[in-house]
Amino acid sequence: MKHLRISTSLPIALLAAITLAACGSDSNSTDTGPATSESAVDDASPATLTVSDAWSREPAEGQDVGVVYGTVTNPGDADVRILRATSSVSSDVELHETTVSDSGAMSMREVEEGYVVPAGGQFVFEPGGPHIMLLDIDSATFPTDQVEVTLEIEGDDPVSFSAPVRAIGDDMEGMDDMEDTDHSDVEDTDHSEMDGMEG
Template sequence: MKAADEGMSAAFGELTNSSDQDVTVTSATSEASSMLELHETVENDAGEMIMRPIEGGFVIPAGGTLHLEPGGNHIMLMDLTAPLAAGDEATFTLTFSDDSTYEFTAPVKDYSGANETYEGDDQDTDE
C-alpha cells in the first residue's frame, strides 16, 4: 500500500490462483478505508490512459497470477480512516464471485508514483 496522510491510497501486489478454474475478485474491504474500489487502466476517447472502477471485478486465470501495479489494475482506497505511514500494515478481505473470501495483510511503503487521471476527473490525482 502507498503511504498517505489522508484522502486516497492504493494497494498493489500479486494475486495468485492455484486452482484449475478462473476466479473473479468482486470487491475488497479494509479497516484502512471506508470506500474501496477495484480499478483498471483503460484508454478514453481522447487516447489518454485513465483509471476507473472495473466492471465485474478482477479475473485471476486458473493457475495464473494477476499483477496489481501502479498504472495498471489496483485496489483503490478512496477515503482513508487514518494516516497510512510507512511500516504500518492493513488487513484486506477480498470477496470472490462465489461469495468466498480471502484475508491478507499488506505493508505500507513510501511511493512517489505518477499522477494519474481518473474517469470523470478533469485534473490529475496523485495516487
C-alpha cells in the first residue's frame, strides 16, 4: 500500500487539487467511501457499469502524475466492485482515496481492495475524494485530447471509457490556479518522482 502525506497551511479548498495543476468541476455522489471487507458483492450477475462526466487534467510541464475523475453508474440490482484501473498513458495506475486530518494534513493512499458501486446507484471519482491516479507519466507526451482508461470489474468484463483532457485553468469553479503553490513539505513515500507536481 502506498501513502502520500501532505502538510500545508493552505486552505482545504486548494488542497483538493493537490494531484494536479488545478481542479475543475465535481459531481454529486451517493457513495464515496472505499470498499471494505464487509461490503461483499452479491453473487448475482452484475449489470454493465457506465461512466459519465469523465475528465482528466492536462499536466503541468515536468509533472509526472495525473488523475482521472468521473461518475460510475450501476444500473443493476447487485453491487459491483471496481478492482483496479489501467490506462495507456501509464503502466502504474492506482485507485486512491484522499483524507484531510483535523490539523489540515492531506493524505492520499491506494485503495487496494477497490471500490463498490452500489446496486442502482453511483460512485464518483472526484477532486478531493476518490480518484484514479496515473503515476510516472510523461507530461511531454500526455494526450491533449483524451485519456483512455479501463476499469477491471469483479466477476464481469472490463469497462473502458475515454476521459477528455481539460487544459490547465479550465473549469476552475472559483479555485485559484495552483501552479505557484509551495508544496515543499511533501513527504515522499512511494511517490518518489513527485517533485514536479505543483498543485
